[in-house]
Amino acid sequence: MNSETNRQSVLTLLPGFNCGACGEKRCEAFAQKLSRGQARIDQCPHMAQERFSQNRTSLEQLLVKPEGETARAEIGLIDGYQADFELLPLPGEPSCREVLFPFSRAALQAGDIIRYRPLGCPMIHFAKIIEEAHGLITVHMIGPRNRVDAGGEFSFQDIGVCLVGGFEGIVEGPHPFVGQTVRFLPRHCMMRKVHSGVVVQMVGDRAIIEGIDLKVWAPPV
Numbered sequence: 001m002n003s004e005t006n007r008q009s010v011l012t013l014l015p016g017f018n019c020g021a022c023g024e025k026r027c028e029a030f031a032q033k034l035s036r037g038q039a040r041i042d043q044c045p046h047m048a049q050e051r052f053s054q055n056r057t058s059l060e061q062l063l064v065k066p067e068g069e070t071a072r073a074e075i076g077l078i079d080g081y082q083a084d085f086e087l088l089p090l091p092g093e094p095s096c097r098e099v100l101f102p103f104s105r106a107a108l109q110a111g112d113i114i115r116y117r118p119l120g121c122p123m124i125h126f127a128k129i130i131e132e133a134h135g136l137i138t139v140h141m142i143g144p145r146n147r148v149d150a151g152g153e154f155s156f157q158d159i160g161v162c163l164v165g166g167f168e169g170i171v172e173g174p175h176p177f178v179g180q181t182v183r184f185l186p187r188h189c190m191m192r193k194v195h196s197g198v199v200v201q202m203v204g205d206r207a208i209i210e211g212i213d214l215k216v217w218a219p220p221v
């Protein structure tokens with residue numbers, strides 16, 4: 001089914017009230033978002049009514065991905081959780097951007113190479129600082145247990161444990177909405193560990209996700 005056919009099919013199953021309660025002025029715009037995976041059915045409050053229960057079931061069947069379409073890349077290797085999407089580096093950058101809260105009092109500045117362990121992660125990380133502001137540092141990953149970018153040069157500052165505050169990158173998969181709590185896989189994550197966080201900004205497919213947590217609870221069964 002092409003995207004236009006899918007959008008039309010979704011539209012015929014919505015209430016058609018054009019009331020704006022979902023955040024879109026018209027059902028048509030909401031249908032477009034639903035068919036692109038950028039919205040959830042329950043954002044239209046009317047769909048919870050008994051008279052739309054059959055429509056809701058049909059919508060859920062229409063919007064489910066065909067078997068096999070879910071990329072293995074969206075599934076964490078450590079816990080097997082399904083991520084909502086992968087987060088890719090910004091164009092031309094080596095990894096997603098990460099914002100860190102270092103506990104170390106070392107003087108840090110852009111260009112420094114650091115070794116650290118993210119709180120909640122067993123892996124040692126190496127990263128390059130691209131920005132420092134008010135004690136927060138924004139970094140690119142440059143290697144796992146050893147530096148991999150510098151051809152034998154191993155100078156770095158060991159700054160111990162850091163709290164990971166945020167990620168910035170490109171969403172590959174359904175676009176989340178601002179305020180949504182998401183499960184995502186940073187493309188550079190060595191453990192293929194699903195992370196969780198809250199989307200605080202979406203510009204096109206570029207997302208900033210904060211409130212990062214590695215404790216991702218299993219969905220109810």
Ligand code: SF4
Binds near residue numbers: 021024043
């Ligand atoms: S809340 Fe439902 S009925 Fe109202 S505009 Fe959105 S999709 Fe249409």
